[in-house]
Amino acid sequence: MVEAPRTLAQLLLVDDDQRLADMVQGYLGAAGYRVQVAGTLAAARQQLAMKTGVPDLIVLDLMLPDGDGLDFCRYLRTLPHAAGLPVLMLSARGEPMDRVIGLELGADDYLAKPFEPRELLARVKALLRRGGAAPAVAELLRFGRLEIDLGARVARLAGQPCDLTSHQFELLVVLARHAGRVMTRDQIMDALKGHPLEAFDRSIDVHISRIRAVIEDDAKAPKRVLTVRGAGYVFAKKQDE
Numbered sequence: 001m002v003e004a005p006r007t008l009a010q011l012l013l014v015d016d017d018q019r020l021a022d023m024v025q026g027y028l029g030a031a032g033y034r035v036q037v038a039g040t041l042a043a044a045r046q047q048l049a050m051k052t053g054v055p056d057l058i059v060l061d062l063m064l065p066d067g068d069g070l071d072f073c074r075y076l077r078t079l080p081h082a083a084g085l086p087v088l089m090l091s092a093r094g095e096p097m098d099r100v101i102g103l104e105l106g107a108d109d110y111l112a113k114p115f116e117p118r119e120l121l122a123r124v125k126a127l128l129r130r131g132g133a134a135p136a137v138a139e140l141l142r143f144g145r146l147e148i149d150l151g152a153r154v155a156r157l158a159g160q161p162c163d164l165t166s167h168q169f170e171l172l173v174v175l176a177r178h179a180g181r182v183m184t185r186d187q188i189m190d191a192l193k194g195h196p197l198e199a200f201d202r203s204i205d206v207h208i209s210r211i212r213a214v215i216e217d218d219a220k221a222p223k224r225v226l227t228v229r230g231a232g233y234v235f236a237k238k239q240d241e
Helices: 018-030 041-049 069-076 096-104 117-132 166-177 185-191 204-215
Strands: 010-014 034-038 057-061 087-091 109-112 140-143 146-149 154-157 225-228 232-235
Touching: 010 018, 010 041, 018 034, 018 117, 034 041, 041 069, 057 069, 057 117, 069 087, 087 117, 109 117, 140 166, 146 166, 154 166, 154 204, 166 185, 166 204, 166 232, 185 204, 185 232, 204 225
Parallel strands: 010 034, 010 057, 057 087, 087 109
Antiparallel strands: 140 146, 146 154, 225 232
């Protein structure tokens, strides 16, 4: 007999294999989980767009009719209300590089097809325990009137949200985590591994300018993100109050 979880967790299975979906729904359903199925990435995006329907965990196939699970995993990490969801990636290919790329893009675990239902259940339980055993404390980086809320994925200046894209927010976090240290463009690119790097390619300076326009009192005389000629950028440790 399968032990049911204490709380009724909701899972989203993104897979176009109807036979597998029926098996997962039946087995995990018997274990006490609610399992919703999306057969395409479009259906999964529609589900996640409804904030009240965000699941506790996503089981994501690598290959889907309308796209790649890796791209969807990358997309998922840009959603403020779903960026922290545990993701268990499935793949029939089983290539080591698929697993490496999947984990680098934000997947929390990887299971090769075909798999035993008991193993899937064990991995689901482990991921949910990992996410619920110790509620994450919202990490807040404060620099004078500027605060960067990593949990909510928002920067605020004097309490007002800053209008930053997801890419710009990630770049700001990298600089803030290395406050006081000069970072070259190569170091910034390296720190951004696991994010859609094409968005930053040859445009670090453009993104910095846009960040300054939002977080600086005077973008032409920045006091937070400073340029070090011939070297790169440095995020000021001490800023105005």
